[in-house]
Amino acid sequence: MVGYIFKRVLQALPVFFGTTLLIYFMVFAMPGDPIVAMFGDRGVNQAVYEQLRAQYHLDQPFLVQYFYYITGIFQGDFGTSFSGQPVGDVLAATFPVTIRLALMAVTIEMLVGIGIGLFAGLRKGKLFDNSSLVMSLLLISTPVFVIAFVFQFVFAIKLGWAKPTVSGAAGFTELLLPAVVLSTLAVAYIVRLTRSSVIETSGQDFVRTAYGKGLTRQRVVRVHILRNSLIPVVTYLSIDFGVLLVGATVTEGIFNVPGVGRTLYQAIIRGEGPTVVSFVTVMVLIYLAVNLITDLLYAVLDPRIRYGK
Amino acid sequence: MSNETPLLSIRDLAIEFRNQHGVARAVDNVNFDLWQGETLAIVGESGSGKSTTAHAIINLLPGTGRIAAGSIKFDGKELVGASSAELESIRGREIGFVPQDPMSNLNPVWSVGFQVEEAIKANNPGMAKQAVRAEAIAVLQKAGLADAAARMKQYPHQFSGGMRQRVLIGIGLSANPKLLIADEPTSALDVTVQRTILDHLSQLTKASKTSVILITHDLGLAAERAEKLVVMYRGKVVEAGPSLEILQNPKHPYTQKLVAARQVTPRVPHTSTEVAVKVSNLEKVYSIKGSGFKSTPFTAVSGVSFEIKRGTTLALVGESGSGKSTVAKMVLGLEKPTSGEIEVDGKQLAGMKPAALFDLRRHMQPVFQDPYGSLDPLQNIANTIAEPLVTHKVGTRKERQERVRELLEQVSLPWAISTRYPSELSGGQRQRVAIARALALKPDIVVLDEAVSALDVLVQAQILDLLAQLQDELKLTYLFITHDLAVVKAIADEVAVMNKGQIVEFGSTAEIFANPKQQYTRNLLDAIPGAKLL
Incomplete structure (x- = not known):
């Protein structure tokens, strides 16, 4: 197992360097001169311009710039944004908010999605099953910004159950509404996935054998149907968690959540190369980690999968 | 249990399945009795209703299946219409069940020990954890797994087919039931493994005076293992009685055919020097x-x-x-x-x-074992048979069609079948198609x-x-x-x-x-x- 994890981390290295190089190159190739842009309409003094170019290594060739950047990262220095704020500080301020939001959304997806899916699958063709299918179809076909605005209007403005926007502190209760909005689409998919998986597992021979042993229905469902049905659901959930962790631009924007999505969006608009590259680098690392954890989770759920043997 | 009444008594049993066209009766008018300590075999081809009858006894009918009429009396209790709590207390504890396919009947995500312990716990509520484990090991050892203690933590995929079937037999017998239903317990295994397992099963059930219902498609196996036979054909019992009598003097034409199929006439040897x-x-x-x-x-x-x-x-x-x-x-x-x-x-x-x-x-052409797996489900029969001809660019479209007609005739299939798909064919028909395909290129x-x-x-x-x-x-x-x-x-x-x-x-x-x-x-x-x- 340790050997397998080591191998996977080794495999992650070329992915890490490849993606950062690619992102760095794309930002490098963006039109416009970032130093000129910093001074806006006022124009820039030639001496100051040269000094700044040297300070940001912009006078060096591309690969040298990339090298400076990467060595910086390994020393914990993510560079400085053009506003003078260290990018590391920006990361430290925004990622915890997004992680909190993502954890809340995934928890809702798990409880609601698997719960409804299991119930619907066990009652295939009954009223509950059919209405949950219709509901999930409705959610899947509604764009997230529509859901966000409707929820914001109904629950925050009309009913006053929550604040319409999130403050800088981004506390648990404030994040609840955006978390619910973020989870809706995934809940709809998970209901369908769990439902079909439960129906398939229920028809398996070992389920009949379990009843034949004299087990109660409750135990057969809990021990034999649910666990086997969860394997595809876990895959979907962990991919979704990865997606949520790198920020939800639209939802964060609508609810004014000071998270990764909104910050990155603003950085791209302003052409802030170091910020964009650093954010994307961290996102790549998160994706790689989530993927590895998903694969390890498989082995926990399904003993037929054993790594490193 | 007195010897006056049978342990299991089935009367006028009818089982129906609902499908798109309405209701199909899969089993009709089935009657038989089973006495304590007796072994009875239900023999028939696939689709004859033999497994369905057995599953109905413990109400484990698949999908839309339901008992439409009749009575199943077990040990004085009526099982048709019994509550699910009553059935749960009878399943496992009084009627053990050994399923057909050892590959699919153990849950792949739980260890073998867990699945045996679970059966013991369900039928002995309140038993201490240590005692359950000890009992599980004893059950597996009795079923013929010598190194049971060491293998408790292993998963089904680490067991061979024969070993898994032993585990399933162990589970079926774990609560010392009065009746064991064994649904083709060895048809997925090698003949030699089949024999050891069946020998072992009959040893165990003889020792504990357990009655057995053995379901099988193999008349020879049934006659060898059971005192009484029930022959089923198209959902009905066509013949029932003592095994040897039926084997020696079959009355119904279907049974006669089954017996005849066992008496293989050795072929006249072919010889050649080439x-x-x-x-x-x-x-x-x-x-x-x-x-x-x-x-x-x-x-x-x-x-x-x-x-x-x-x-x-x-x-x-x-x-x-x-x-x-x-x-x-x-x-x-x-x-x-x-x-x-x-x-x-x-x-x-x-x-x-x-x-x-x-x-x-x-x-040189092959024909493989599994007629379900070796035909492309998305190709109709004519295309399937013609495929080798197309691959080897033999003939024109018309000639190929002619050849398909000829081949279907050779394997005794009607021309009408050519536009059908594999899923609409029986196993025998599919294998005929596979043979026709192999012969296409002469x-x-x-x-x-x-x-x-x-x-x-x-x-x-x-x-x-x-x-x-x-x-x-x-x-x-x-x-x-x-x-x-x-x-x-x-x-x-x-x-x-x-x-x-x-x-x-x-x-x-x-x-x-x-x-x-x-x-x-x-x-x-x-x-x-x-x-x-x-």
Whole structure:
């Protein structure tokens, strides 16, 4: 197992360097001169311009710039944004908010999605099953910004159950509404996935054998149907968690959540190369980690999968 | 339990399934009694309603199935219409169940120990954890797993088919039930494994005076293992009574056919001097991936040599894992031998150019075991049969259609079937289609890899007849791979017995049956169900 994890981390290295190089190159190739842009309409003094170019290594060739950047990262220095704020500080301020939001959304997806899916699958063709299918179809076909605005209007403005926007502190209760909005689409998919998986597992021979042993229905469902049905659901959930962790631009924007999505969006608009590259680098690392954890989770759920043997 | 009333009494049982067209009656008017300590076998082909009847006893009918009428009385209690709590207390505790397919009947995500302990806990509420574990180990040991304690933590995929079936038998008997329902408990296993497991099962049930309902498609096996037989055909009981009486004096035409199918007329040996396939010193070594970068060589086939004369059949016989299918794959050119030579029609297979191999395939065609897996479900029958012709660019569209018509006739299938899809066909019909496809290119040599093993006895006999007839008409050479010696008599001229990758005995069919020299061959012959009853 340790050997397998080591191998996977080794495999992650070329992915890490490849993606950062690619992102760095794309930002490098963006039109416009970032130093000129910093001074806006006022124009820039030639001496100051040269000094700044040297300070940001912009006078060096591309690969040298990339090298400076990467060595910086390994020393914990993510560079400085053009506003003078260290990018590391920006990361430290925004990622915890997004992680909190993502954890809340995934928890809702798990409880609601698997719960409804299991119930619907066990009652295939009954009223509950059919209405949950219709509901999930409705959610899947509604764009997230529509859901966000409707929820914001109904629950925050009309009913006053929550604040319409999130403050800088981004506390648990404030994040609840955006978390619910973020989870809706995934809940709809998970209901369908769990439902079909439960129906398939229920028809398996070992389920009949379990009843034949004299087990109660409750135990057969809990021990034999649910666990086997969860394997595809876990895959979907962990991919979704990865997606949520790198920020939800639209939802964060609508609810004014000071998270990764909104910050990155603003950085791209302003052409802030170091910020964009650093954010994307961290996102790549998160994706790689989530993927590895998903694969390890498989082995926990399904003993037929054993790594490193 | 007095001896006046039977343990299980089924009266006027009818079972229905709902489908798009309404309600279909799968089982109708079934009556039988089973007394304490008795073994009763329900015999019939697939779809006869034998499994459905057995599942109905403990209300485990699949899907839309339900009991439409009748009564099932067990130990004085009426089971039809019983509450789910009542049924749960009877399942496992009073009626044990051993399912058919050991591969799919254990939950792959739980350890074997867990699944045995679970059954014990369900039927002994309040038993201490340590006691449950000790009981589970005892149950598995009784079922024939010697190293049970060490294997409790292992998962089903780490067990062989035979071992899994032992686990399932252990689970079925774990609560000392009064009745055990065994649904084709060994049909997925090798004949030799089948025999050990059934011997063991009857030992256990005899010792505990457990009654057994044995469901099987094999009349010989049923007669050998059960005192009483119930023969089912199309959802109805067509004949019932003492086993030997039915075997010796079958009354219903269906039973008569079943009995006749067991009395194989040995074939008149075919001979020839011309060699069609020559295999010499064949060896195949696989490397099994071990931990880290190590891999261990595994010799699947070693030192195998034989010749098949033109127009004759060589049967390659052995248990699973004996290497017989590997030989077939190498002869077909689907696997490369590690060393040794294969000569087909005088041409060396090794070093053959892809184009030459493509040409060779016109002369040599395979038929595989599983008629469900070997036909493309999205192609209709005409396209399936015509595919080799298209691949080898034989004839025009019209000529190909004509050839498909001719082939369907040869395998005794109606032309109307050509526009149907595999899912609409029975197992026997599918295997006929597979044979038609193999014959499309007019090959000289056909490699039949367990081609009749998945079929019901009567269908098996029909397909064997068809194969023999085609062989005579078209002067075909067969390499016939099977684990079942019972079918060899009907089709083979010579037999090669394989064990652990080597040919241990070779001879004419009559010789092998009359005078087997190796203990291994004798074991295989003894394991044929009901061999002694004929």
